[in-house]
Amino acid sequence: MPYSLLSADELFTEDDRGSAKQKKVKIVFVIGGPGSGKGTQCKRIAQQFGYTHLSVGEILRQEISSGSETGSMIQKIMKEGKLVPSDVTVRLLQQAMQGINSDKFLIDGFPRNEENVKAFEDLTKMEPEFVLYLDCPQDEMEKRLLSRNEGREDDNVETIRKRFKVFMESTLPTIEYYESKGKIRKVDAGKSVDEVFESIKVIFSQGKDNKVPPSRHKCKCLIL
Numbered sequence: 490m491p492y493s494l495l496s497a498d499e500l501f502t503e504d505d506r507g508s509a510k511q512k513k514v515k516i517v518f519v520i521g522g523p524g525s526g527k528g529t530q531c532k533r534i535a536q537q538f539g540y541t542h543l544s545v546g547e548i549l550r551q552e553i554s555s556g557s558e559t560g561s562m563i564q565k566i567m568k569e570g571k572l573v574p575s576d577v578t579v580r581l582l583q584q585a586m587q588g589i590n591s592d593k594f595l596i597d598g599f600p601r602n603e604e605n606v607k608a609f610e611d612l613t614k615m616e617p618e619f620v621l622y623l624d625c626p627q628d629e630m631e632k633r634l635l636s637r638n639e640g641r642e643d644d645n646v647e648t649i650r651k652r653f654k655v656f657m658e659s660t661l662p663t664i665e666y667y668e669s670k671g672k673i674r675k676v677d678a679g680k681s682v683d684e685v686f687e688s689i690k691v692i693f694s695q696g697k698d699n700k701v702p703p704s705r706h707k708c709k710c711l712i713l
């Protein structure tokens with residue numbers, strides 16, 4: 490189904506004295522495997538560094554709760570641990586951003602694949618300032634998800650394993666892509682919540698030129 494997508498200007502321009510003025514918006518993507526602690530750490534980052542936290546998974550779950558046809562489609566996909574088509578995801582993300590007057594967005598759980606990256610770049614003509622990557626061992630992530638207890642339909646062993654596979658096959662290549670642009674900031678997310686946040690604070694306290702050594706992930710390169 491075609492969606493009417495707004496351009497970067499329509500999304501990010503404010504007209505406050507009769508003349509169109511470009512509003513500078515800073516975007517940080519937060520990625521990591523299922524259960525790596527994205528939501529947990531984003532709440533702290535938002536509080537301490539003044540970002541607006543948007544969880545893309547949460548935005549999709551809100552659409553499910555709305556009872557719309559799109560919501561039923563999203564629900565089926567999520568139950569199977571798969572990814573929602575990017576035109577749907579980016580449209581809902583854009584709508585959420587439009588409704589908030591903020592110049593600093595922390596976008597949790599995005600991008601998840603090459604299609605997400607391309608849809609976002611094509612639509613907004615923007616790039617993230619940097620991409621925070623929470624790197625966590627799979628057995629630790631599985632343990633966390635199985636004791637999360639938030640009633641999520643996708644927190645069962647079968648779906649969790651599928652989500653891990655999607656992360657390895659589809660999300661890791663996006664990390665390679667941003668790494669080639671010097672935008673990945675990786676932290677060891679297998680430690681305690683406080684320890685992980687200590688490493689994150691260092692990153693958010695530094696300027697945008699802060700660089701980390703390339704990671705050892707072996708993934709195919711992402712060609713956009």
Ligand SMILES: Nc1ncnc2c1ncn2[C@@H]1O[C@H](COP(=O)(O)OP(=O)(O)OP(=O)(O)O)[C@@H](O)[C@H]1O
Nearest residue numbers: 522523524525526527528529633634637680681682
């Ligand atoms: N560093 C940590 N140590 C132990 N438990 C943690 C840590 N970080 C988060 N948790 C717990 O693990 C569970 C998953 O965390 P969280 O929801 O933040 O992960 P997520 O990356 O957002 O997962 P998803 O991709 O499924 O949304 C939660 O119950 C949370 O309280």
Ligand SMILES: Nc1ccn([C@H]2C[C@H](O)[C@@H](COP(=O)(O)O)O2)c(=O)n1
Nearest residue numbers: 545546547549571572573598599601
């Ligand atoms: N960019 C995204 C983000 C999320 N989804 C879907 C697939 C995920 O398993 C689910 C839950 O997301 P989470 O709360 O774990 O971040 O939402 C997607 O398709 N595309």
Ligand SMILES: [Mg+2]
Nearest residue numbers: 527528544546
């Ligand atoms: Mg989450």
